[in-house]
Amino acid sequence: MTRSADTAPLVDDRRARRNVVLLALAQAVAGAQMPAIFTIGGLAGQWLSPNPCLATLPISLIVFGSMTTAPWLSQVMQRRGRRTGFVIGALAGALGAALGATGLATASFPLFLLGAYLTGIYMSAQGFFRFAAADTASESFRPKAISWVMAGGLGAAVLGSEIVKLTKDISPIPFLGLYMAVIALNLVGILLFLMLDIPRPRRRAKGERRGGRSLRDILHDPRVVVAMIVAAVSYALMNLVMTSTPLAVVGCGFDQGDAANVVMSHVLAMYIPSFFTGHLIARFGTIRIMTLGLVLIALAGGVALSGVDLGNFFLALVLIGLGWNFGFIGATTLLASAHAPEERGVVQGLNDMVVFGAVTFASLASGGLMNCAGGSVVEGWNMVNLAMIPFLVLAGGALIWLVMHPRFSQD
Numbered sequence: 038m039t040r041s042a043d044t045a046p047l048v049d050d051r052r053a054r055r056n057v058v059l060l061a062l063a064q065a066v067a068g069a070q071m072p073a074i075f076t077i078g079g080l081a082g083q084w085l086s087p088n089p090c091l092a093t094l095p096i097s098l099i100v101f102g103s104m105t106t107a108p109w110l111s112q113v114m115q116r117r118g119r120r121t122g123f124v125i126g127a128l129a130g131a132l133g134a135a136l137g138a139t140g141l142a143t144a145s146f147p148l149f150l151l152g153a154y155l156t157g158i159y160m161s162a163q164g165f166f167r168f169a170a171a172d173t174a175s176e177s178f179r180p181k182a183i184s185w186v187m188a189g190g191l192g193a194a195v196l197g198s199e200i201v202k203l204t205k206d207i208s209p210i211p212f213l214g215l216y217m218a219v220i221a222l223n224l225v226g227i228l229l230f231l232m233l234d235i236p237r238p239r240r241r242a243k244g245e246r247r248g249g250r251s252l253r254d255i256l257h258d259p260r261v262v263v264a265m266i267v268a269a270v271s272y273a274l275m276n277l278v279m280t281s282t283p284l285a286v287v288g289c290g291f292d293q294g295d296a297a298n299v300v301m302s303h304v305l306a307m308y309i310p311s312f313f314t315g316h317l318i319a320r321f322g323t324i325r326i327m328t329l330g331l332v333l334i335a336l337a338g339g340v341a342l343s344g345v346d347l348g349n350f351f352l353a354l355v356l357i358g359l360g361w362n363f364g365f366i367g368a369t370t371l372l373a374s375a376h377a378p379e380e381r382g383v384v385q386g387l388n389d390m391v392v393f394g395a396v397t398f399a400s401l402a403s404g405g406l407m408n409c410a411g412g413s414v415v416e417g418w419n420m421v422n423l424a425m426i427p428f429l430v431l432a433g434g435a436l437i438w439l440v441m442h443p444r445f446s447q448d
Contacts, residue, residue, distance in 0.1 A: 052234055053174040057182050059229050060166045065192025067127060067226025068163055070134070070219040072197035072304045074099070074156060076297050079284050079404065081212045085146040093280050093404030095153040100276065100400050102157015103164065104393035110161050111386030118237040119169045123230040126162020127223040129155045134219035141213045152216075159223065164389050167366075168381070171373045172235050180370050181315035187366055188311035194304030201297045255376065255384060263439040264372035265388050267327050269395035270432035271364030274334055274425045275357055277399040278341070279303060281407040281421045282354060288414035289345045299350045306358030314366045323371045328436055330364025333357070335429050338422040345415055353422075364432075 075096060083092040114122035133155030140149030170186040171179045204214030255261055282303070283296040318326050337356035340349055376384040406424060407417040 050173075050175050050178045053170075053178060053182055056173055056233055056235055057170050057185050059233055060170055060186045061189035062192075063123070063226050063229045064163070064166055064186055064189025065196065066229070067130070067159075067222050068190060068193035069196035069200060070130060070156070070222050071160060071163065072194055072300060073200050073215055074219065075279060076197070076201050076283055076300045077212050077215060077293075078153070079280060080287070080293070080296075081141065081149070082146075082404075083284070084211055085140070085144065085149055087146070090405055090409045092284065092408060093400055095150055096280050097397055097400040097404070098150050098153040099157040099160055100393055100397040102154040103161040104157075104390055104397050106158045106161035107164065107389035107393060108386040110158070111165070111382050111389065114165065115382030116237075119165070119172065119235045120230055120233050122165065123162050123169075123233070124227055126159045127226040127230065129162075130159030130226075131220045131223035133157075133159065134216045134223065137219075138213055138216035141210050141216065161389065161393070164393070165385065167369050168373065168385050169233075169235055179373060180318045183369055183373070184311040184313075184315035184318075184366055186311075187314075187362070188308055190308030190311070191305060194301050194308060197304065198297050198301035202294065205293065250377075250380060252383060252387075255380060255387075258375055259439050259442045260371055260375035261384065261388075263435045264368045264375065265391045266435040267331070267364055267432050268368035268372070268388065269392045270428045271330055271334065271361050271368065272392050273395035273399040274428055275307075275361040276396045277403050277421060277424065278337070278357055279354070280400045280403040281418065282350065284404075284407050285345070285414060285418040285421075286347075286350055289418075291347060295347060299347075299354055302351055303354035303358045306355040307361050308358075310359060310362045311366065314362060315370075317363075318367060318370055323367045324436060324440060326363045327367035327371070328433075330360045330362065330367060331429055331432055331436075333360030333363065334425065336360075338425045341422040342419055345418065 078096040078099070079093045082095045083089060086092055086094065110122050110125065113125065133152045136152030136155060137149055138152075140146065140152055166186050166189075167183045170182040174182040200215060200218050204212075204218055207214030279300065282299060283293075286296040286299055287293060314326070333356050337353045337360060340356060341353040343349060372384065372388055402424065403421060406420040407414075409417075410420040411417040
């Protein structure tokens with residue numbers, strides 16, 4: 038006698054929900070270092086750097102660190118578990134902040150850059166929070182688990198902005214107090230990671246062949262390719278604009294507090310929708326939500342190009358934050374449904390290497406466009422926003438290709 042659908046047991050997501058709470062807390066507390074550092078990183082670089090064109094190099098080194106870390110850190114998590122990988126990330130974040138503080142205290146730009154690279158290892162680990170949320174979740178709970186963990190960034194936005202303000206005058210050395218606070222945030226993160234209950238993937242027996250598809254077969258899956266493209270474009274364009282924003286805001290006559298408030302509003306817009314993005318994906322599908330994300334990013338560029346009043350900065354950064362949320366969470370959900378558990382280390386590591394490779398390029402280009410591509414702050418800011426156009430066309434074209442692909446229509 039078979040059990041009917043009406044009497045089938047409900048999926049138990051209690052462990053997944055507990056992990057989601059811990060990961061969301063880690064996103065809020067340990068994750069607060071990222072909006073804080075991104076707010077002042079360009080300003081600190083401008084203070085330390087011998088060349089204004091290199092002002093955003095510290096931020097670029099953070100993202101480059103994340104890109105180069107993602108492949109090996111993903112493999113560590115595949116073999117040793119998520120907890121080990123996240124603790125490694127937090128330890129690197131604490132050490133990176135300590136080196137950054139030392140670089141500021143000694144006016145050493147190279148040491149500051151080394152600290153930025155180590156911060157990138159933490160950033161890479163944080164990028165895997167969203168995948169860790171899906172590890173123990175049922176298929177129906179997975180989109181919500183991903184978006185709820187991302188919603189922890191709401192706390193990060195508020196806490197990060199407040200830390201920038203509270204530490205602004207704590208030391209005669211600019212920005213030193215912030216980096217000391219970041220060390221404490223990473224230590225709190227370690228305590229949260231030690232409480233996670235995510236089992237390690239099953240280890241292969243000696244002589245057992247690796248399961249899953251080859252990398253070549255994985256990259257022939259249109260869902261994987263398009264998910265990577267949309268995630269990379271959404272994240273890179275968000276970073277391109279956000280990296281230059283504090284320089285543009287201060288350069289247009291506003292103060293550091295205004296820059297922090299603009300970045301806070303941007304990060305709030307990045308994460309507030311996460312409370313319902315999973316529901317929207319479940320109702321309307323990943324393709325529609327990713328498309329909406331790209332449209333909002335395009336609108337943000339239009340607002341930024343229309344003027345440099347403080348209101349323009351706020352609205353543009355809010356729109357690009359919303360666009361990032363829909364584009365990036367939609368792409369993450371699509372990718373999570375396109376690979377088997379035994380392919381996780383390869384696919385997720387490759388995805389984040391591609392994503393943060395694009396973000397590295399964007400952050401490098403951001404400083405050059407902002408400071409060296411025009412005769413004024415306004416011209417540089419306009420160049421930053423015009424640079425988004427070809428990449429939006431690429432991502433939009435990829436989504437159209439996916440919808441028209443016969444393999445996708447059969448899935």
